[in-house]
Amino acid sequence: MPMRKMSNQEVFASIVGAFFATLCASFFSNSILEADNMPMVLASTGASAMLIFGIPHSPVSQPWPLVGGHLISALIGISAYYLIPSPVLASSVAIGVAMLAMHYTGSMHPPGGATAVTAVIGGSTVHELGYYFVIVPVFFNSIILLSIAMAIGTFRETNPFVVNGSNSESWLKQSMSNEVK
Known part of the structure; x- marks a missing residue:
């Protein structure tokens, strides 16, 4: 399926949004985490910013997958850390179980x-x-990204986060209907 082409105005809004969202999340994370640990947390935040600002109409870029996917994965990752002594095995189990849960x-x-x-x-x-x-930093970083994405969405020709006349379902219903049956 080809990606929806964005206008120059939408591309500019995406770049500005990704910059400010990542900057805000970085400042927030920096206030909580030691500098050595911040890159690990911000890697997934940066990847999320690329998705929600770069391909905002994608099913994986919608609010529920953004927030829910991170929260579910964080819960599973922490549990794997506590339950499985080997970091290699715990990481692999965390990925597989997180994928299953997100699915x-x-x-x-x-x-x-x-x-x-x-x-x-x-x-x-x-x-x-x-x-x-x-909660801190995963949930708050997700909410920072989502809030800025929703604000930036008002500068798009088709706001991916707002219900309009041609789209009567909420984003949550749309996200849930995208599941594989």
């Missing part, structure tokens, strides 16, 4: 896989946060 909840968001792995191998600061890692 069945209609929240498939590929950067969520990086979030699951970050929870396992993210270092002492991430591990000290424990399950709090799901």
